[in-house]
Amino acid sequence: METATDNLVEHLNKHPELNLADVAHTLQVGRKEFAYRRMVVGEKIKEVAIALQNREPQRVLTHCTQQNNYSIVFMFPGQGSQYVNMGKELYQTEPIFREWIDRCSELLEPELGLDLRSLIYPKNSELESATDQLKQTHIAQPAIFIIEYALAQLWMSWGIKPQAAIGHSIGEYVAATIAGVMSLEDALCLVARRGKLIQQMPTGLMLAVSLSETEVKELLNDELSLAAVNAPNLCVISGNNEAIARINEELTEKGIECRHLHTSHAFHSPMMDGAIAPFTQEIAKVKLNPPQMPFISNVTGTWITDKEATNPYYWAKHMRRTVRFADGVSQLLQEQENILLEVGAGRTLSTFVKRNSAQAAGQIVLSSLPHPKESVDDRTFILNMLGRLWLAGVAIDWGDFYAHQKRHRVPLPTFTRTFFIT
Numbered sequence: 175m176e177t178a179t180d181n182l183v184e185h186l187n188k189h190p191e192l193n194l195a196d197v198a199h200t201l202q203v204g205r206k207e208f209a210y211r212r213m214v215v216g217e218k219i220k221e222v223a224i225a226l227q228n229r230e231p232q233r234v235l236t237h238c239t240q241q242n243n244y245s246i247v248f249m250f251p252g253q254g255s256q257y258v259n260m261g262k263e264l265y266q267t268e269p270i271f272r273e274w275i276d277r278c279s280e281l282l283e284p285e286l287g288l289d290l291r292s293l294i295y296p297k298n299s300e301l302e303s304a305t306d307q308l309k310q311t312h313i314a315q316p317a318i319f320i321i322e323y324a325l326a327q328l329w330m331s332w333g334i335k336p337q338a339a340i341g342h343s344i345g346e347y348v349a350a351t352i353a354g355v356m357s358l359e360d361a362l363c364l365v366a367r368r369g370k371l372i373q374q375m376p377t378g379l380m381l382a383v384s385l386s387e388t389e390v391k392e393l394l395n396d397e398l399s400l401a402a403v404n405a406p407n408l409c410v411i412s413g414n415n416e417a418i419a420r421i422n423e424e425l426t427e428k429g430i431e432c433r434h435l436h437t438s439h440a441f442h443s444p445m446m447d448g449a450i451a452p453f454t455q456e457i458a459k460v461k462l463n464p465p466q467m468p469f470i471s472n473v474t475g476t477w478i479t480d481k482e483a484t485n486p487y488y489w490a491k492h493m494r495r496t497v498r499f500a501d502g503v504s505q506l507l508q509e510q511e512n513i514l515l516e517v518g519a520g521r522t523l524s525t526f527v528k529r530n531s532a533q534a535a536g537q538i539v540l541s542s543l544p545h546p547k548e549s550v551d552d553r554t555f556i557l558n559m560l561g562r563l564w565l566a567g568v569a570i571d572w573g574d575f576y577a578h579q580k581r582h583r584v585p586l587p588t589f590t591r592t593f594f595i596t
Contacts, residue, residue, distance in 0.1 A: 175210045175236070179226055181587035186223040192584060194219050199581035202572045212236045213561035215554055239567035244513045244538070245337040246568070247506055248329075248352065249527075250322045250345030251518040252497075253314050254436045258305050260519040261321055261543055262295055263552035269578045270331045274324035278362060282316050285366040290317055311438050312369035315344045319365045322348045322518045323358070325542050328556075329517065333571025334563060338512075340470040340502045342523060343402075343441065344368075346492065353465040355483045360460045367456050368493065371449040378440025379418035381411045384431040393421060399443035402497035405529035410435065410497075412443035442496055450490045457486035475501025499523075503530045507537060513566060515559075516541040538566055 186192065194216065214234045216222035225233045264271045279290045294317055296304035307313050322345065326336075339349035344365065351361040380401055383390060390400055390409045397417035402410040411421060418440075425432045439445065464480035471478040473491065475498030482488045506512055507530065514537065516523045521541040528539060540562055544555045564570050 175208075175212060178587065179212060179229075183223050183227045185587050186219050186226075190219050192219055193582075194222060195579065196582045196584045197586065199572075199576060200583045200586050202570075202575075204583055204586075209240070210236075210238050211565045213565060215557045215561060235561065235565060237565040239565065244511050244566060244568055245509065246334055247512050247514050248326060248336040248339040248349065249514055249516045249518075249523045250326075250339065250341035250348040251318070251516065251520070251522050252341070252343030252345045253311065253318060253441070255519045255522050256308050256314050256318050256321070256436075257519060257546040258293075258301060258308060259295060260546075261325070261552055264325075264328070264543075264556065265295060267553055268328055271324045271328045274327045275320055278320035278323060278358070281359060281362050282320070282366055285363060286313070286316060290320065293317065294321070309436055309438060310373065312366070312373040314438075315369040315372075316362065316366050318344055318518065319348055319362065323351065325517045326352055329515070329542070331571075331577075332560065332575050333569060334515070334560075336467065336515075338468045338470075338506070340499070340506065341472070342404075342499050343472060343493075343497050345518065346469070346472050348517075349469040350465070350483065353467040353469055353483075355463055355465050356460055364456060364460060364489070368449075368453060371453055372439055372441070372446065372493065375439055375448055376414070376445055377438060378412060378414050378443065378445050380435040380437050380440060381418050381422055382433045382435055383409055383411060383425060385409055399440070400496050401440070401442035403500045404497075404526045405500050405503075408500075408526065408529055410442075412440035412445070414440065414445070442494060444494075446494045450494060453493070454486050454490040457489050460486075462486070470502035470505060472497045472499065472502070474498065476505050499526060500530060503527050510537075513538040513540065513563065513568065515563075519543050520545045538562075 186197070212234065214222055214225050216225060261271065265275055275291065283289055293304045293307050293313060308317060326348065336352065339352060341347065341349040347361055347365055350356055351358055356364070384407055386407050387400065387403045387409055390411060393411070394400060398411055398413040398421060400409060401412035404410065411418065422432055462484040465478060465483050468477050470476065471482060473488065473495045503526065506514065514524070514527055520543060524539045524541045527537065540559045542556055542559060543552055544550050560570065
């Protein structure tokens with residue numbers, strides 16, 4: 175592999191006129207795959223040649239894969255993960271992603287009375303207003319759904335198909351839709367109406383605290399609820415504004431780390447009770463099917479049953495019960511052959527997984543989009559993740575990857591692998 179890398183560097187330096195996309199295409203479809211693998215993401219021939227020559231550790235990744243029978247698990251994050259312009263570069267450059275964002279936005283417009291694209295990808299002059307609106311539940315939940323669904327479709331078009339899934343709160347609706355429990359049209363309608371019903375409930379706050387479930391339960395009262403158990407020592411408390419302010423002050427004084435979440439309401443608490451009956455009626459109008467792909471239930475923390483998935487009351491109580499994400503992760507980590515891929519904005523769920531004790535050690539956990547504070551564009555980021563999947567031994571469908579491009583085979587020396595940005 176080292177010799178092949180040196181040969182490629184020499185060839186690229188001698189032929190700066192080469193199209194880097196054609197170089198990548200040739201290496202991906204014209205070479206046998208071996209256990210020792212190397213990848214780099216780049217835009218220009220000279221840039222890639224320098225990175226390979228210097229074996230830049232942050233860019234040139236090398237791995238010897240021990241197997242190629244990994245199962246892919248899609249993880250769909252919940253509210254609080256959203257941000258303005260999430261996936262913007264993918265929307266501009268990836269036809270599959272754009273197609274599903276457009277289709278979902280058009281289907282949602284009658285329900286929402288607006289085009290979600292104008293808020294997810296606003297004009298610069300409307301950036302502040304869009305940021306505020308994306309924090310509101312009736313906007314945030316449909317926006318999160320369509321980004322995650324479009325990302326899932328993009329990954330699957332590249333041959334990265336899930337064998338299982340887990341969603342966090344609203345993310346479970348994406349998992350259920352991918353699994354065939356509900357149609358896309360019905361899912362979009364339910365997510366929009368769910369968001370509207372929650373928006374009508376009394377406002378509240380949610381506080382992430384670095385405590386165990388047992389420790390948090392000792393703090394609860396009639397005004398505070400355990401909204402989520404995300405990791406062994408990371409939980410979320412929901413409640414009214416005054417109660418959350420008091421517990422936040424108490425915990426801060428004790429030196430316990432806590433952080434307010436970007437939500438407009440106290441999800442998974444009694445403050446959602448008024449939405450349960452009307453939402454049950456909405457779900458009863460929808461055809462629910464047994465899942466065609468296994469996914470983890472937030473309510474039970476284990477694999478959802480056909481009976482649960484097809485019961486309207488399950489989806490209604492889903493917004494009220496504690497999100498047992500940590501239990502679900504423990505279930506997934508029992509299988510060492512799983513690769514956990516976060517399909518949404520940022521890396522919230524990936525962080526949760528890595529905090530789930532020693533079980534997560536050595537586990538391959540990847541994300542799809544960068545954190546909003548990361549200085550990397552969406553396409554560079556997701557291509558790096560695709561490359562990491564390939565390094566691990568996952569088969570990529572290069573034919574579909576290039577389906578919307580016209581690529582050519584070019585003469586090259588022997589084996590290595592290059593990704594590119596056009």
